[in-house]
Amino acid sequence: MKNVLEFSKKHGIAIITILLFILLTLTTDSFFTERNLRNLLDQQSTILIAASFMTIVIISGNFDISVSSIFVVSPLFALLVENATGNIFLALLAGISIGLAMGAFNAIVVTYFKVNSFIATLATSFMFFGLGYLISDRSLMRPMGDAYQQIARTKFFDITSATWLALVMVIIASIILTRTRFGRNVFATGGNQEAARLAGVNVSRVQAVTFILLGGASALAGIVSSSRAISAQPSDDFSFVFSVLTAVIVGGTSIAGGKGAVWRTVAAAFFLAFMSNGFNLNQIDPLWQRIILGLVIVIAVAIDSWSQRKNV
Amino acid sequence: MEKRSNNIKTFISFDKVSKSFGATNALIDCSVDFEAGKIHALVGENGAGKSTLGKLILGVHKHDSGAIKIDGNEVTFSSPKESVNQGLVGISQELSLLPDRTVVDNIAIGRETTFGPFVSSKKTLEKVLSVMKKYDLYIDPNRIVGTLSVADQQKVEILRALNTNARLIVFDEPTARLASHQAEQLHNLVRSLAESGTTIIYISHFLEEVLKISDTISLLRNGLKVRTEPTSKETKKSLIEGMTGKDAGSLFPKKPKIDPNSDTLLKVKNLTRKNEFHDISFEIKKGEILGIAGLVGSGRSELAHAIYGNSLPDSGSVEFCGKEFIVKDTAKSIDSGMAMVPESRREQGLILERSLLENTSLPYLKKFSSWIYGLNKPQEYDEVDDSCMTTMVKHSGLEKEVQFLSGGNQQKVLFARAAMGKPKLLIADEPTRGVDIGAKQIIYELISQLSKVGEAVLLISSEVEEIIGVAHRALVMSRGQIVVELKGSQITKNAIMEAAFKQE
Numbered sequence: 001m002k003n004v005l006e007f008s009k010k011h012g013i014a015i016i017t018i019l020l021f022i023l024l025t026l027t028t029d030s031f032f033t034e035r036n037l038r039n040l041l042d043q044q045s046t047i048l049i050a051a052s053f054m055t056i057v058i059i060s061g062n063f064d065i066s067v068s069s070i071f072v073v074s075p076l077f078a079l080l081v082e083n084a085t086g087n088i089f090l091a092l093l094a095g096i097s098i099g100l101a102m103g104a105f106n107a108i109v110v111t112y113f114k115v116n117s118f119i120a121t122l123a124t125s126f127m128f129f130g131l132g133y134l135i136s137d138r139s140l141m142r143p144m145g146d147a148y149q150q151i152a153r154t155k156f157f158d159i160t161s162a163t164w165l166a167l168v169m170v171i172i173a174s175i176i177l178t179r180t181r182f183g184r185n186v187f188a189t190g191g192n193q194e195a196a197r198l199a200g201v202n203v204s205r206v207q208a209v210t211f212i213l214l215g216g217a218s219a220l221a222g223i224v225s226s227s228r229a230i231s232a233q234p235s236d237d238f239s240f241v242f243s244v245l246t247a248v249i250v251g252g253t254s255i256a257g258g259k260g261a262v263w264r265t266v267a268a269a270f271f272l273a274f275m276s277n278g279f280n281l282n283q284i285d286p287l288w289q290r291i292i293l294g295l296v297i298v299i300a301v302a303i304d305s306w307s308q309r310k311n312v
Numbered sequence: 313m314e315k316r317s318n319n320i321k322t323f324i325s326f327d328k329v330s331k332s333f334g335a336t337n338a339l340i341d342c343s344v345d346f347e348a349g350k351i352h353a354l355v356g357e358n359g360a361g362k363s364t365l366g367k368l369i370l371g372v373h374k375h376d377s378g379a380i381k382i383d384g385n386e387v388t389f390s391s392p393k394e395s396v397n398q399g400l401v402g403i404s405q406e407l408s409l410l411p412d413r414t415v416v417d418n419i420a421i422g423r424e425t426t427f428g429p430f431v432s433s434k435k436t437l438e439k440v441l442s443v444m445k446k447y448d449l450y451i452d453p454n455r456i457v458g459t460l461s462v463a464d465q466q467k468v469e470i471l472r473a474l475n476t477n478a479r480l481i482v483f484d485e486p487t488a489r490l491a492s493h494q495a496e497q498l499h500n501l502v503r504s505l506a507e508s509g510t511t512i513i514y515i516s517h518f519l520e521e522v523l524k525i526s527d528t529i530s531l532l533r534n535g536l537k538v539r540t541e542p543t544s545k546e547t548k549k550s551l552i553e554g555m556t557g558k559d560a561g562s563l564f565p566k567k568p569k570i571d572p573n574s575d576t577l578l579k580v581k582n583l584t585r586k587n588e589f590h591d592i593s594f595e596i597k598k599g600e601i602l603g604i605a606g607l608v609g610s611g612r613s614e615l616a617h618a619i620y621g622n623s624l625p626d627s628g629s630v631e632f633c634g635k636e637f638i639v640k641d642t643a644k645s646i647d648s649g650m651a652m653v654p655e656s657r658r659e660q661g662l663i664l665e666r667s668l669l670e671n672t673s674l675p676y677l678k679k680f681s682s683w684i685y686g687l688n689k690p691q692e693y694d695e696v697d698d699s700c701m702t703t704m705v706k707h708s709g710l711e712k713e714v715q716f717l718s719g720g721n722q723q724k725v726l727f728a729r730a731a732m733g734k735p736k737l738l739i740a741d742e743p744t745r746g747v748d749i750g751a752k753q754i755i756y757e758l759i760s761q762l763s764k765v766g767e768a769v770l771l772i773s774s775e776v777e778e779i780i781g782v783a784h785r786a787l788v789m790s791r792g793q794i795v796v797e798l799k800g801s802q803i804t805k806n807a808i809m810e811a812a813f814k815q816e
Contacts, residue, residue: 179686181677188674191663198622198654198661199729200646200675258665 012303013251013264017271024274028281036277038159042228044273045152045166046071046221048266050240051247052173053217055265057210058248059177061190061257062117064211066106067218068241069128074099074219075226076132076234079141079148088147095223096216102128103215107208125238132234140233151227162224169217174262176213186210190257247272250300268300322384323348323511324369324400324480329378331364338364340535341378346480351502351512353522353543356532357555357748362515365532366482369513370402371395399479403469403486411458416440418457419472443475447508449501463494470501480511487521499525519548531555555749563753564781565760567601574598575634577768578737580619583628588614589792592628596737601759601769603783605776605808611792612772613655616739619770620652621645633736646675649736653726653743655772657719661726664715668707671714672696672729695732703728704754720751727758738762741772756782776805788812 025032050067057064078095082088102124109120143149152162177183185206188196197203221240226232251268253260275296279289322345331339339361346352354362367373368380371389379386382398389395409418416437425435437453444450449471451464460468466486473481483502487495502525506512516522522529522543529546531538531554538554574597583592589611596602604612618625621642630637632648639645642652654660662671673680673692680692696710705724707717714725723743730738740759744752759769759782773779779786786798788811795811798804 175686179689181681181687184670184674184677184687187666187670188663191665192659194660195654195663196674198620198642198652200641200643202641202643258663 013271013300014267017267017274020271020274020278024278024281028278030281031277038163040270040273040277041163041166042160044269045160045162046225046240047243047247047269048166049169049221049224050214050218051244051265051269052170052262053210053214054244055248055251055253055260055262056173056177056183056186057214058253058255059190059257059260060186060207060210061193062110062207062210063255064106064121064214065118065238065241066102066121066125066128067214067244068238069125069132070099070102070215070218071222071225071240072232072235072237073102073128073132073135074222075232076136076141078223079143079226079232080135082148083141083144086144088145088151091148092151092223096219099215099217099219099222100212101215103212103218104208106215107211110211111204111208129234129236136232136234138234140231142231149227149230152224153228162228165220165224169220170262170266173217177262182206182209187258190259192258243272246297250297252300321348322346323382325381326365327379327381329368329375329380331368331373331375337535339368339375342532342535342537343378344530344537344540346511346513347528348511349506349509350527351506351514351525352528352530353514353516353526354530354532355516355519355522355551355555357750360532360555361535362532363484364535366402366484366513366515369395369400369480369482371400396476399477400482401473401476401478401480402482402484403466403473404484409457409465409468411456413457414453415451415455415457415460415468416453418468419443419453419475421472423475440471440475443471447471447474447505461494463497466498467501470505474505478510480513481505482513482515484515485517486514487516487518495521519551522551523548563749563756565757567782567784568599568760570597570599570784574600576631577633578619578770579631581629581631583615583618583625583630585614585618585623585625587792588618589789592794594787594794594797596768596770598736598768600785601771601783603779603786603803604770604772604789605774605779605786606789606795606812608774610789610812612789613741614792615789616652616741616770616772619645620650620739646733649733651675651730651733651735651738653723653730653738653740655741655745657722657726662714662722665713667711668700668705668714668717668725669693669696669710671725672699672710672732675729676732696728699728699732700725703731703758718751720747720754723747723751723755724758727755731758731762735762735767737768737770739770739772742774743771744773744775744778776808779803779808780805 030036050071054064054067074095077098078091081094082091085091106121106124109115109124110117150161152160154161156164177186185196185201188199188201189203189206193203222232247269248260248265249255250272251260251264251266253264272293275293276289279292325345326342328341328343329339330337330341342361342365354365356362364373368375371392371394374388374390381387387398389398410421419440420436424431425439426432440453449467451460451467451471457465457468470481486498499521502512502514514522514526523546526543528540529543529551530540531551533555576595577598578596580595581593584590592615594602604615606612614623617623618639619630621639621644624639630639632650637648658664663674669692673696677687677692679695680688682688693710700707700710703724705728706721714722717725727743738759743759744755747755759771762769771779771783780803783803784800786803786808788795788798788808790812796807798807
């Protein structure tokens with residue numbers, strides 16, 4: 001009995017997600033259909049790409065709000081290059097590079113100037129959003145050729161390339177965190193910065209790398225999203241980062257740093273997706289959807305802090 | 313003040329009382345009588361059960377079996393409030409005062425004289441003043457508690473206890489945070505409380521203090537009461553032997569011999585870091601244990617951090633293994649063969665929420681890491697297991713989080729970490745702070761073993777006995793400078809203390 005309790009405490013989010021999956025399968029006709037599930041995976045791909053690397057940033061003890069702005073700006077720059085050269089690979093390279101560069105800028109502000117990461121990335125968000133208007137000349141941008149839309153839409157084994165990209169990024173993030181020296185240093189840095197430094201960990205470098213990786217991942221997510229929409233447009237829209245953060249936090253990765261896992265974020269992303277999918281299939285008023293979603297987040301975080309207290 | 317009659321009466325007695333926390337037996341079949349108006353001291357190592365005994369009386373914990381009797385009647389306390397109502401109060405090391413409120417508010421808290429729902433400030437003050445007068449213990453009632461010295465704050469706590477008509481006061485390490493003359497004052501107060509009939513249970517690590525102040529001493533070891541004797545029958549030596557179950561002399565291992573021809577390992581010359589330490593020069597040979605003594609704030613730890621690369625020296629030079637060593641960062645120092653056991657294991661040493669495995673291997677992951685395969689976990693596991701074995705870490709699995717280990721074992725994990733790198737120089741800053749005598753002994757053994765294999769140790773310690781017992785040579789620091797260097801038999805308590813307190 002004690003083991004069951006221990007197991008469910010540790011894997012709570014995965015268990016709940018599976019239960020929700022079963023519940024929806026049994027109660028609705030259209031949930032467990034190939035089409036619906038494939039759509040779900042495709043829709044979640046952009047969030048998963050960014051959220052798995054956001055998990056790493058949060059474990060290292062930081063926050064990154066600028067994910068939204070990188071998500072908006074990178075595809076604009078990619079399309080700028082695509083329009084100019086017609087080369088899809090150069091476009092991809094440019095889009096990802098500008099994401100990495102913006103991540104590096106965040107890294108400098110946070111690790112060199114020691115600005116609190118929440119404030120720093122909120123401020124850089126505005127800069128990046130502005131850059132987006134500059135690049136696009138304040139207008140909607142479209143790809144010249146057909147190749148750009150294939151980035152997210154090509155199908156392998158009936159599954160979109162967006163989904164495959166998400167899978168690859170999740171696996172990479174997971175391996176980085178659990179199987180490399182860098183991953184250990186991330187946990188050490190988030191768990192106890194002073195102790196990590198005295199154990200020879202270059203704390204600033206570790207944190208800087210986490211920001212740069214997330215910058216790249218956010219850029220990829222933005223490109224996938226624009227490829228799916230066959231267009232990109234500048235905006236000041238912060239909503240993407242909140243979906244990403246919701247997945248990470250509901251998954252149980254501690255915002256205090258030092259604790260968490262990519263699989264948790266993935267499970268939570270699906271939990272949230274199943275929930276909103278279930279709402280739609282059961283035709284629940286969107287008004288109530290929000291209220292329930294908010295409630296679920298509160299409950300998830302409360303359970304997490306409650307179980308931690310019982311632990312010690 | 314009423315005087316008690318001469319025939320001594322047992323106030324509270326324990327009859328075969330046991331208490332366990334999970335698998336740990338904190339107190340086993342303990343029988344002891346506490347006599348009214350006497351000072352009864354409890355001594356023992358950390359974890360011997362003395363604080364548990366105090367907390368049973370104060371209703372913090374509930375005993376599992378046996379009986380606790382007050383004036384011959386059996387009682388069970390399920391909350392601290394019930395104990396307080398019986399007149400049983402505790403004064404602990406950490407004070408529980410409201411720092412922003414006045415003295416009178418703190419003393420009268422929960423016992424204000426009221427008129428309907430309103431507190432009558434005047435009557436409350438009168439009552440507090442009468443208590444102060446009765447025990448001849450005056451503190452300005454309108455002062456804000458946070459502005460008082462630690463010693464006066466403690467008096468406020470004692471007055472609060474007296475204001476509840478305490479019949480028994482449990483003092484748990486009351487002098488740990490006091491300067492010596494303040495401790496003296498507290499002793500006088502405790503004695504006068506006992507004379508006026510209050511029963512005192514006095515828990516302390518300081519054996520001299522216990523011998524000076526108490527009437528009776530009970531000795532505990534591993535949850536068992538060893539003996540209860542009148543204080544006149546005990547000595548410091550007999551207490552230490554009773555606490556550890558071993559000879560007092562065996563706490564420190566024999567110092568290893570230094571080969572007079574061995575090379576200089578570390579040479580520090582004119583090292584300076586502004587506002588921390590100034591013009592420091594010394595050498596350590598291979599196989600040598602060099603102690604650095606001095607008061608907290610004398611620049612000892614700062615010096616260690618500047619050699620280890622956690623901060624950079626402003627001027628001066630360091631030579632390590634015969635070559636010039638430019639201090640850059642901790643990673644470089646570790647790669648060159650230094651290791652550090654930092655001063656505070658919880659704040660500077662361990663990542664508490666991570667496993668024993670990850671904590672031990674953290675500085676040396678390079679050994680198990682390659683670009684293509686990532687970490688070689690089986691090899692890492694084996695080496696960490698080995699290292700924990702040599703340093704005698706008691707654990708129930710390398711995957712367990714270190715926060716669940718005891719203080720002594722956490723400290724040993726830091727030694728296991730250092731041992732993994734087979735360092736040439738070990739910097740140990742207060743390596744035995746807050747660990748019990750058993751763990752201390754193992755740590756001293758480890759320090760001397762490291763130096764046995766041709767390495768050197770820089771031992772920083774506030775415990776003079778530790779420096780005397782372990783180091784070959786000692787430097788005493790005061791105000792950021794080395795005041796004196798002591799060798800061999802020159803290292804005495806007096807010599808160290810004199811130098812440490814030396815004023816410029």
